[in-house]
Amino acid sequence: MTPQTYGFLSPKIEIRSLSGARGQAAFALEAIARDELLAVWAGRVLDFPGLQALSPAERSHTIQIEDGLFLVSVVPDEPSDFINHSCTPNAGIRGQVALVAMRQILAGEEITFDYAMADSTPYDEFDCACGAPACRGRVSAEDWRRPALQERYRGYFSAYLARRITP
Numbered sequence: 114m115t116p117q118t119y120g121f122l123s124p125k126i127e128i129r130s131l132s133g134a135r136g137q138a139a140f141a142l143e144a145i146a147r148d149e150l151l152a153v154w155a156g157r158v159l160d161f162p163g164l165q166a167l168s169p170a171e172r173s174h175t176i177q178i179e180d181g182l183f184l185v186s187v188v189p190d191e192p193s194d195f196i197n198h199s200c201t202p203n204a205g206i207r208g209q210v211a212l213v214a215m216r217q218i219l220a221g222e223e224i225t226f227d228y229a230m231a232d233s234t235p236y237d238e239f240d241c242a243c244g245a246p247a248c249r250g251r252v253s254a255e256d257w258r259r260p261a262l263q264e265r266y267r268g269y270f271s272a273y274l275a276r277r278i279t280p
């Protein structure tokens with residue numbers, strides 16, 4: 114039986130376990146067109162103190178959706194939570210909680226987005242090992258300020274960050 118989930122993941126996407134201890138990732142089962150809806154995140158909305166009160170495991174499935182507000186998964190196995198970061202992503206954010214394809218995605222490709230599209234609070238900074246030639250090495254809450262990323266991800270930032278970038 115499929116466990117209860119609250120978000121949405123396109124039926125064209127499958128979550129697979131990666132070899133070793135690399136966790137899970139989302140892969141396209143068939144071709145996906147540019148701007149097609151891939152996922153919608155769901156959960157409860159917390160402020161920063163509320164987020165900090167959670168355990169690291171609970172906090173790991175979080176996306177920032179507004180100035181000072183965070184969407185945290187209610188259950189630990191939401192399929193839409195297993196979409197990983199890449200410094201050369203093929204997906205971006207529409208609105209605050211939806212993920213769409215930034216370009217055509219082929220069957221078998223991993224679905225990724227850049228956490229700089231959503232996060233501007235230092236709750237989930239990490240050394241990146243995405244393997245992309247353009248990998249910036251460290252993913253930080255300040256990355257959305259980089260002019261090159263603002264240019265590359267225009268139209269695919271979370272709405273609250275798009276407001277900051279182009280008031």
Ligand SMILES: [Zn+2]
Nearest residue numbers: 200241243248
């Ligand atoms: Zn990277």
